Each structure stands twice: as structure tokens, then as C-alpha cells.
Amino acid sequence: MKKSLIIFILIFMLASCNAQVNVSQPVITSTEEMPVIIETAPEETTVREVITTEEIITEPATTIAEPATEIIEEPAETTIITEQPPPAAVQARNIPVFMYHTSSENNPGGLAELYVKPSEFEKQIKYLDDNGYTFCTFDDWFNLHNIEKPVFITFDDGYESNYTEIFPILQKYNAKITLFLMLNNMAAENFTAEMIREMNDSGLVKFESHTISHPDLAAISGNDAVLTRELEDSKKQIEELTGRPVLALAYPVGRFNARVMERAKEYYLFGVSTIAGKHNTGEHDNFEIRRLRMNRSTSLNAFINMLGG
Numbered sequence: 001m002k003k004s005l006i007i008f009i010l011i012f013m014l015a016s017c018n019a020q021v022n023v024s025q026p027v028i029t030s031t032e033e034m035p036v037i038i039e040t041a042p043e044e045t046t047v048r049e050v051i052t053t054e055e056i057i058t059e060p061a062t063t064i065a066e067p068a069t070e071i072i073e074e075p076a077e078t079t080i081i082t083e084q085p086p087p088a089a090v091q092a093r094n095i096p097v098f099m100y101h102t103s104s105e106n107n108p109g110g111l112a113e114l115y116v117k118p119s120e121f122e123k124q125i126k127y128l129d130d131n132g133y134t135f136c137t138f139d140d141w142f143n144l145h146n147i148e149k150p151v152f153i154t155f156d157d158g159y160e161s162n163y164t165e166i167f168p169i170l171q172k173y174n175a176k177i178t179l180f181l182m183l184n185n186m187a188a189e190n191f192t193a194e195m196i197r198e199m200n201d202s203g204l205v206k207f208e209s210h211t212i213s214h215p216d217l218a219a220i221s222g223n224d225a226v227l228t229r230e231l232e233d234s235k236k237q238i239e240e241l242t243g244r245p246v247l248a249l250a251y252p253v254g255r256f257n258a259r260v261m262e263r264a265k266e267y268y269l270f271g272v273s274t275i276a277g278k279h280n281t282g283e284h285d286n287f288e289i290r291r292l293r294m295n296r297s298t299s300l301n302a303f304i305n306m307l308g309g
């Protein structure tokens with residue numbers, strides 16, 4: 001009986017040694033590689049699963065009929081960190097990027113859902129302000145890991161109401177937005193260069209590109225000259241208008257394909273889509289940035305759910 005117990009202990013010690021070596025090996029390499037990431041996102045590192053040697057030992061012991069209590073007296077002081085998340089997972093964030101178009105309190109046009117009530121918009125901005133959100137633009141994208149509660153408010157196309165109804169609310173709450181400008185829309189919508197410059201110079205509105213004529217870029221992706229005009233010329237013209245670098249393109253009607261993305265990458269850092277949902281910085285491509293659509297019928301509660309969901 002004694003002899004068999006000694007043999008058992010020897011077998012067990014060998015087994016537990018192997019177990020320790022196997023589990024601890026990836027930890028050494030991954031912790032060496034990741035000091036910067038742990039520093040930038042300390043709250044994320046606490047998610048790591050910590051397993052003590054004691055927990056590892058109990059597993060094989062239960063499969064053997066011998067009493068396990070004596071055997072577990074081995075020193076179990078070293079903690080082994082397993083499941084070290086990859087760098088992308090450490091940095092990954094879900095970013096809410098809201099999408100608006102135009103506004104009207106009482107007189108929505110044909111596509112009524114595009115016309116958010118300014119009074120509702122103010123409630124949404126006030127909620128974000130009251131709850132400690134930071135209003136970001138694409139200039140802030142590579143600094144998002146330093147911002148606790150980032151939120152993006154984006155408007156597509158460019159309308160006079162963006163100036164007359166939305167801009168005063170932004171000034172009241174010191175809230176920043178991104179405005180994706182479709183250059184050919186300006187005259188039709190009475191959205192003037194003076195309005196654009198005043199909004200730009202306030203520092204509250206960052207103008208980005210929504211092309212010149214709002215084409216379905218996927219449909220014209222075979223015509224390189226047209227694609228260049230829409231992508232490159234719109235960027236140049238908006239930069240001339242505002243004096244600030246244009247970093248992002250919102251695909252008109254949300255349409256793009258691999259060729260459009262490839263060409264957009266020549267001029268922009270971001271391609272903004274209408275794919276619904278929060279944008280996950282670890283999982284989703286910067287040229288497929290997702291957005292949360294805001295409609296006239298979207299209630300404040302629905303807005304808050306989108307923000308938290």
C-alpha cells in the first residue's frame with residue numbers, strides 16, 4: 001500500500017510539473033510582448049483569468065481513487081495567468097457613431113424619417129452631456145483609448161437646417177459633430193460656404209467628405225476617372241473650403257465594394273458606412289465603420305438603448 005502511494009505521488013509530481021510548464025509557457029512570451037498595451041488599457045487587463053496551481057492540481061487528482069488531500073499539500077504559491085487576450089482584444093472598443101441627416105420641428109419633407117425634431121436632438125445631446133460622454137470627431141480616432149466614454153454624432157449630406165437648427169444646440173452644449181458634405185447639395189439646400197466656414201471655425205463641426213454628386217460608388221467603381229473625381233476632388237474642395245484636412249469618407253447611400261474601399265484608402269483614413277450597429281475597433285475595418293441610424297420616430301429611450309447596447 002505504501003509503495004503504491006509513493007509511486008502515485010511520483011507520477012503525480014511529474015504530471016503536475018508538466019502541467020505547470022505547459023500552462024505557463026505562453027504567459028512568459030505574451031507578457032513580454034505586451035507592456036505598452038497593458039499600460040494604455042489597464043482596466044481591460046483585469047479580465048484575465050487567473051488560475052492557481054491548486055486549481056490545476058485538483059483536476060487530475062479527482063480521476064484517481066486515492067485520497068487527494070495529502071497530495072495537494074504541494075506549494076501552490078505561483079499564480080499562472082492563462083488566456084492572455086491578444087492585443088486587438090485588449091484595445092477593442094465598441095464605439096457609438098450616430099447618423100443623422102436633416103431636421104424640422106413641424107414640417108418634415110417627403111422622407112419624414114430623415115427629419116429629426118430639433119427638440120428631440122437637444123434631448124439626446126443633453127443626455128450625452130449629462131452622462132459624461134465625450135463628443136468625438138475622426139480627428140480623435142487614434143486617441144480613443146484615452147477617452148472613457150466616446151460618442152460620434154454624424155450628419156450626412158449638408159442642409160441649411162444643420163446651420164439654422166442644429167448648430168445653435170451644438171453651441172449651447174459645446175458638442176462636436178462630423179458633417180459629411182455632399183458638395184453638389186449645397187446650392188439646392190441653401191447650405192452656403194459662409195455657413196460652412198462659420199461652423200468649421202467654431203471648432204464644433206468637422207467637415208468630411210460625402211463626395212461631390214452622391215453617386216452609388218459601387219456602381220461606378222469600374223470608371224476610375226469618375227471615382228477619382230468623387231473621392232479626390234471632393235476631399236480637395238472641402239479642404240479648400242475649411243482649411244482642415246479631410247480624413248473620412250461616408251459612402252453615399254451606404255454603397256461600396258472592394259474596389260471602392262481600395263481607392264478610398266488612397267485619400268482617406270476612414271470609410272463610413274450605413275452598416276447598423278456600434279463600431280468595434282477590434283473586429284471591424286476602419287473602412288467599414290458602422291453607424292446607428294437616428295430617425296424622426298426614434299425615442300429618447302431607444303437612443304439610450306442604442307448607446308448602451
Ligand SMILES: [Zn+2]
Nearest residue numbers: 156157252253
Ligand atoms: Zn447621403
